Every structure is written in structure tokens, then in C-alpha cells.
Amino acid sequence: MARHASNESFFWILFSVGGMIAALFIPVHLFLFGLAFPLGWLHAPGYEQLMSLVRMPLVRIYLLLICSLPLFHWAHRFRYTLYDGLKVKHLNELIFAFCYGGATLGTVIAAWFLWSIG
Amino acid sequence: MSSVPAAKPETINTAPPYTEFHPRWYRPRVSVYWWLGEWHYLKFILRELSSVFVAVFVVETLLLLSALRGGPAAYAHFQQSMRNPLLIALNVIGLFFVVFHTITWFNLAPSATPVRLHGKRLPDAAVAAPAYIGWAVVSAFICWIVLR
Numbered sequence: 337m338a339r340h341a342s343n344e345s346f347f348w349i350l351f352s353v354g355g356m357i358a359a360l361f362i363p364v365h366l367f368l369f370g371l372a373f374p375l376g377w378l379h380a381p382g383y384e385q386l387m388s389l390v391r392m393p394l395v396r397i398y399l400l401l402i403c404s405l406p407l408f409h410w411a412h413r414f415r416y417t418l419y420d421g422l423k424v425k426h427l428n429e430l431i432f433a434f435c436y437g438g439a440t441l442g443t444v445i446a447a448w449f450l451w452s453i454g
Numbered sequence: 455m456s457s458v459p460a461a462k463p464e465t466i467n468t469a470p471p472y473t474e475f476h477p478r479w480y481r482p483r484v485s486v487y488w489w490l491g492e493w494h495y496l497k498f499i500l501r502e503l504s505s506v507f508v509a510v511f512v513v514e515t516l517l518l519l520s521a522l523r524g525g526p527a528a529y530a531h532f533q534q535s536m537r538n539p540l541l542i543a544l545n546v547i548g549l550f551f552v553v554f555h556t557i558t559w560f561n562l563a564p565s566a567t568p569v570r571l572h573g574k575r576l577p578d579a580a581v582a583a584p585a586y587i588g589w590a591v592v593s594a595f596i597c598w599i600v601l602r
Contacts, residue, residue, distance in 0.1 A: 355555075355559055356559070358508045358552065358555060358556075358559075359555060359556040359559040359560065359585075359589070360556075360588065360589055360592050361592060361596070362508060362511050362552045362555075362556075363549065363552050363553050363556055363589075363593065364592070364593035364596045364597065365511065365515070365596065366511050366514075366545060366548055366549050366552055367549060368596075368597065368600060369514070369515075369518065369536070370511070370514065370536070370541075370542075370545035370548065370549065371542065371545050371546065371549065373533070373536070374533070374536040374537045374541075374542060374545075375537075375542065378601065379601070380533060381600055381601070383522070383525075383526040383529045383530075386522060386529070387522060389599065389600075390519075390522060399515070399519070402512075402515070403512050403515055403516060406508045406509070406511070406512055407508075407509060407512050409505060409508060410505040410506065410508050410509040410512075412505075413502045413504075413505035414502075414505055414506065414509075416502065417499065417502040417503065417505075421489060421499055421502070422486060423484070423486060438509075442509075442512055442513075442516065445516055446512075446515075446516060446519065449516065449519040449520060449523055450519065452523060453519065453522060453523045454523070
């Protein structure tokens with residue numbers, strides 16, 4: 337029981353840190369890379385310009401954090417939305433594996449890309 | 455909570471009528487669409503669903519990193535695919551949801567961590583305001599880094 341409780345608080349901390357990072361950083365990133373650059377509202381940075389940023393270790397750590405932790409935030413919220421919203425408690429283990437497996441996979445892919453990006 | 459009317463004195467000592475059915479717990483059935491009926495519930499579900507668009511953003515960022523890793527041609531191809539009207543529409547909806555997430559997240563902070571000063575609880579706005587200022591500073595800083 338105690339082990340279960342400590343697991344819950346671990347996932348809850350990931351949820352809340354990821355929620356804070358998502359709240360602070362994602363709107364501006366999504367606005368720039370999802371709308372302003374594709375629609376030509378702002379001049380999109382060139383390949384070399386972005387690469388010179390991504391080569392900085394601090395930027396790589398930042399990119400890993402804004403990919404990984406918001407995914408764990410999603411995992412927590414999406415899990416409970418499926419439980420309560422669609423009332424599918426009987427699929428408990430499957431949903432847990434899908435959500436946290438997805439977040440872990442996303443983290444591994446981000447780390448691999450950032451490690452090998454040259 | 456509604457109050458239960460007091461039992462009438464003459465009914466107290468009479469045995470409950472016989473029934474051949476086993477008594478059941480009172481469990482009202484809740485519809486799968488319980489959250490559609492009231493604005494508060496709908497807002498709750500929309501807030502939770504904002505996390506889906508958070509995940510979509512991460513996927514787009516991973517595709518950007520993959521393109522950068524692939525070289526200038528892959529990056530040009532990525533930029534071209536991001537102009538797809540369906541993706542633009544998805545990102546418009548996504549931006550609405552992530553801003554909704556930010557606002558609800560910051561407004562929840564005073565309830566999650568009430569700050570006390572000289573024994574008095576600070577008003578909610580005084581706790582939430584620094585988060586909004588931080589959001590503005592961070593957004594301006596990222597724009598400056600990416601656009602300079």
C-alpha cells in the first residue's frame with residue numbers, strides 16, 4: 337500500500353512539473369513553429385540558425401525537458417480523463433501502459449535525436 | 455445536502471413490508487456523457503483534453519528535431535509540410551487549448567499553494583500574477599532567441 341502511494345506521488349510530481357513547463361513554454365513555441373512561421377507572419381529561422389542553437393548543450397537540455405515532462409503531464413491527465421470521462425476503469429492496466437509507455441517512448445526518442453543531432 | 459424528514463411516530467415500530475427482492479444499494483447510473491450537461495463539467499473535461507494538444511505539440515517538436523537531424527533538405531521538407539491547411543487548423547485549435555491550459559493552470563496555483571503573509575492569506579490575484587508575468591517574460595525571451 338505504501339509503495340502504491342509513493343508511486344502515485346511520483347507520477348503526480350511529474351504531472352505538475354510537466355504542467356508548469358507546458359504552461360510556460362508551449363504556447364509561444366506552438367505559436368511560432370505551428371502558425372507564425374508556416375503562415376509567413378514572421379521570418380522563419382534558417383537551417384543553420386536553428387542548428388547553431390541546437391548545438392548548445394543548454395538548449396539541448398531545454399528541448400529534452402519541454403518534450404519529456406509535458407508528455408508525463410499528458411499521461412496523467414489523459415489516463416484520468418479516460419477513467420472518469422469515458423468510465424473505462426476496467427481497462428486500467430492497458431491505459432496506464434499506453435500513457436506512460438508513450439511518454440517514456442517520446443522521452444527516449446527526444447534524447448536520441450538530441451544526442452545524435454550533430 | 456437535503457435534510458431527511460423525521461419519521462412519523464406511528465411508523466417506527468412497524469416492521470418493513472415483506473419483499474421477495476433483495477434490497478439493493480442506491481446507485482444512480484451515470485451517463486457516459488455526464489460532462490456535457492453543465493458548463494463546469496465541460497470546462498473540466500476541456501481542461502483535461504488540453505493535454506492531448508500538449509502531446510501533439512511534442513510530436514511536432516520531435517518531427518522538427520528529426521528534420522534538423524536529417525539536414526537542410528529534410529528541414530525544408532518539414533517546413534513545407536507544416537504549411538498543410540489541416541496542420542494549420544490543428545495548430546489553431548491546439549494553441550487555443552494550450553493557452554486554456556496555461557490560464558487554468560495559473561489560476562489554480564493560488565488554491566494549490568495558498569501564500570500567507572503576516573498570518574493573512576494573500577488574495578488569489580497576488581499569487582497568480584507572478585506566474586502571468588513569468589509567462590510573458592519567458593515568451594518574449596524565446597521569441598528573441600529564435601528571431602534574432
